[in-house]
Structure formats: structure tokens, C-alpha cells
Amino acid sequence: MRHRKTTVKLNRPPAHKRSMLANLATSVILHEKVQTTQAKAQAVRRLVERAITTGKKPTLASRRKLLAEFSTEHPVKKILEVLSPRYTSRPGGYTRIVKLRTRQGDGAEMVRIELV
Secondary structure, eight states: TTTOOOOTTTTHHHHHHHHHHHHHHHHHHHHHHEEEEHHHHHHHHHHHHHHHHHHOOHHHHHHHHHHHSSSSHHHHHHHIIIIITTTSSSOOOOOEEEEEETTTTOOOOEEEEEEE
């Protein structure tokens, strides 16, 4: 039974899933919209929302926390300098998932996750 299990496995080993979601979150933050499958978009939405909420407090501790999540400085810099001022008055809900179509090869639901 999967009662109270909130994480999605995405049929990958834990290390692969963690790095894939971190890379996808980096792409969402840098490009502000990414086309992916619905399951991956719902999983990466949590990471992006938490990262932006963390970046709304421009402290050294929040910067280090973001640097621990992302592999490079670029998304951290964009969160602290561009996205935090944009979402100061917004209490949450920084991302939007728009359904596009089903993928031709395997029938997976394709969506676009974008920053509001």
C-alpha cells in the first residue's frame, strides 16, 4: 500500500532521480519554461517552489542552502537577483503546468512547466 508516500520514484535509482530533478529544476529556473512529461513536471514543481521561497530571504544561509541543491552558481544567482524581487508579494504558486499532447512514441502526457 502506498499510504502517505509523497515522493515519486520515476523508475530510477535514487541518485539518478535526484540529479535528474536537480538538472530539470535548473533548466526551469534559467529558461523559465521547459517541456517534459507530466510526472517529472509534478516532481520538479516542489523543488522549484521551495527554491524560490528559500531565495526570498536574501541571507547567506539561504544562499548556501540553494548552492547545496544546485550544481552551479547560475540558478542561485538568478533566484536571488531576478526571481525573488519578482515574487515578493506572492505567497506561493510560482509555477504553472500546461498540458500539451501525448508523446508519439510511448503515449506519455507531455506538459510545459513554466514560471508564472
